[in-house]
Structure formats: C-alpha cells, structure tokens
Amino acid sequence: MTEDWRGPYMVRGKFMKVLVLTGAGISAESGIPTFRGSDGLWEGFRPEDVATPEAFQRDPALVHRFYNERRRRLLSPDIEPNAAHRALAAFESQHQDDFLLVTQNIDDLHQRSGSQKILCMHGELLKARCMDSGECFPWKEDLGLDTPHPRYPNRLGRLRPHVVWFGEMPFGLPTIEQAAAQADLFLAIGTSAVVYPAAAIVQWTGPHCHRVEINVDATPASQAFQQVIRGKASSEVPKFLQEILNAAQ
Secondary structure (H helix, E strand, O other): OOOOOOHHHEEOOEEOOEEEEEOHHHHHOOOOOOOOOOOOOEOOEOHHHHOOHHHHHHOHHHHHHHHHHHHHHHOOOOOOOOHHHHHHHHHHHHOOOOEEEEEOOOOOHHHHHOOOOEEEOOEEEEEEEEOOOOOEEEOOOOOOOOOEOOOOOOOEOOEEEEEOOOOOOOOOHHHHHHHHHHOOEEEEEOOOOOOOOHHHHHHHOOOOOEEEEEEOOOOOOHHHOOEEEEOOHHHHHHHHHHHHHHHHO
C-alpha cells in the first residue's frame, strides 16, 4: 500500500464519494459458482445456450431449468454472505458521504448482509419479470412454461428470470456513469474485468479518483488501478475498509 493512498479521497477527515463494483469473486467464497470456468462453460452449459434472448426463444424450458437450479442453490441454507459482504454493509452504514454499490452478481448476498444503496446491473435471480409489461415480482419458486402470472392467473408462461442476458442492456448505466465520474474512490472487488460494460467502469472514473482492485488474480484491467491488492475478498476487503474508517477518525 502506497504512503499517499488516503490523500486523493479524504477531505477534512471525511471520506468523499465512493463507488464499489463487485463481481463473481466475492460470492464464490459463499459457494456461488463463478460465471465461467476454465473450460469456457458456465456451470456445464455454453452461455449462448442459457443466457441469451435467442436461447430463451429457442428453448425456454432449458433456460428456465438452468435458472431454477441456480435459484434453488441460492436459497439453500449453506449459502450465506461472507465477511466481504458484511464489511461493505458495515462501511456503508458508517460512511458520511455518497456511496453506491454496483454488483454484477444476480444473487442477494449484498442485500442479506444489510447493504442499502445497491444497483444490480445484471438483474436479480430472486425476481421474475413479465415479458409483456416489464413488471417485476419477488420470486423464490421455479419458473416454467406453465407458471401463472401473479396478477392474471390465466396467463401462463409470460414470466422470465429478471436477469440481463448477453445482448441485453445492463440496468442503471446512466447512474453508474455519473457515480464513476464523481467518485473519489473506486473499489473493484472480485470482478474478472472481461464482461462489458462493467469492465469499462474503471475507465469512466475521473483523474481525481483513487482506483483500487481487490482480486485473487490479475485481470485485463489491473493496469488501470493505482492500487492492487491480491487475495481473497473475505480477508482483504474488511482490512482495507477498516483502514479507511480508522483514517477518517
């Protein structure tokens, strides 16, 4: 850690605008599989077969089955937030200025840990979306071709997972761009920096922003960060955030 790591984003003992981006690496330690394995498969499937609008149009039963399995896994008792999720929630509760947590993950572990200002840019697995109206509903059950609409029981099979597939626009990009331009600290945690536009967020930050990457391995974006911390999120995130809080006292 460089000697002047605090300088760019601490004024009069109060930390300024903070933007956090989290990726699959933070949830992997809680038992959620990462996006894509070394073999290029996503939990045994090709992404183009289960994570595109075309795949859903071609074989909706397969896509539903894939997300049903992920949803059941997320709701199993052994999946819980880890120390990194909890540290981010605790930091937000003590932070005195703007804070935004952007996550690429579709699980609810940040919400469970107590985080409040969350933007789920790739959607939420525990929601279903009406393909006709765009309305979203909390959802913990399986989805299928015979699933009735919550408001119109006679309308079957018009719900889809509330997730962003390849070829679809992520949620909240204008908000993310604005937060990045104003951020005094940008912290990227457990993201591979290979999925766009999330991988470009570091480029949206201004010259005054201190950019920190916390990841087990180097990423294609590592050179864009002024500070790089190698290690597991569950150990490095709490330490880093506690140092910030201590410096602000």
